[in-house]
Amino acid sequence: MAAAVGIIMGSKSDWPTMQYTAEMLDKLQVEYEVKVVSAHRTPDLLFDYAKEAQSRGLKVIIAGAGGAAHLPGMVASQTALPVLGVPVKSRALNGLDSLLSIVQMPGGVAVGTLAIGDAGAKNAGLLAAQILGTHDQDLQQRVEQFRQEQTDDVLEQPDPRNPD
Numbered sequence: 423m424a425a426a427v428g429i430i431m432g433s434k435s436d437w438p439t440m441q442y443t444a445e446m447l448d449k450l451q452v453e454y455e456v457k458v459v460s461a462h463r464t465p466d467l468l469f470d471y472a473k474e475a476q477s478r479g480l481k482v483i484i485a486g487a488g489g490a491a492h493l494p495g496m497v498a499s500q501t502a503l504p505v506l507g508v509p510v511k512s513r514a515l516n517g518l519d520s521l522l523s524i525v526q527m528p529g530g531v532a533v534g535t536l537a538i539g540d541a542g543a544k545n546a547g548l549l550a551a552q553i554l555g556t557h558d559q560d561l562q563q564r565v566e567q568f569r570q571e572q573t574d575d576v577l578e579q580p581d582p583r584n585p586d
């Protein structure tokens with residue numbers, strides 16, 4: 423089946439974070455592709471990727487980047503597909519730079535910004551599945567099942583001192 427979600431990232435060094443997006447999509451049985459694309463280092467590739475995404479069948483793009491994280495915003499400027507931005511934790515500023523450069527888009531070009539780091543990457547996969555689930559009842563059910571299991575896990579083990 424063709425990929426519905428494109429996971430892109432500014433560098434291969436972002437993969438330890440972005441793997442959590444892939445893991446969530448695997449769990450929810452959503453097809454995706456993974457690629458390093460950088461607004462700074464491979465600008466032509468970025469434009470081609472964003473412009474061709476819709477015609478290749480992608481429905482949502484998830485872009486992770488750290489530091490001066492222009493990737494999500496630049497992708498969003500070149501496609502009408504929904505773009506979710508994941509601020510990757512930077513060494514110098516712990517990802518605050520990544521967060522601010524992704525979240526502070528000018529009005530008129532939207533990027534849905536997730537939390538910094540692993541949790542943001544995980545939630546980007548979940549949110550992409552929820553978006554796709556609005557047109558796919560089976561997927562919506564898998565999302566609901568995932569959430570129910572999460573709830574059950576918490577309720578079954580309410581005492582944090584007793585892991586068994």
Ligand SMILES: Nc1c(C(=O)O)ncn1[C@@H]1O[C@H](COP(=O)(O)O)[C@@H](O)[C@H]1O
Pocket residue numbers: 431432433434435436459460461462463486487488489490491492493494510
């Ligand atoms: N923020 C961007 C962009 C971009 O926005 O186009 N391209 C690379 N980067 C980021 O640079 C950081 C360091 O990259 P290296 O580890 O390759 O030096 C990564 O977190 C990457 O996302």
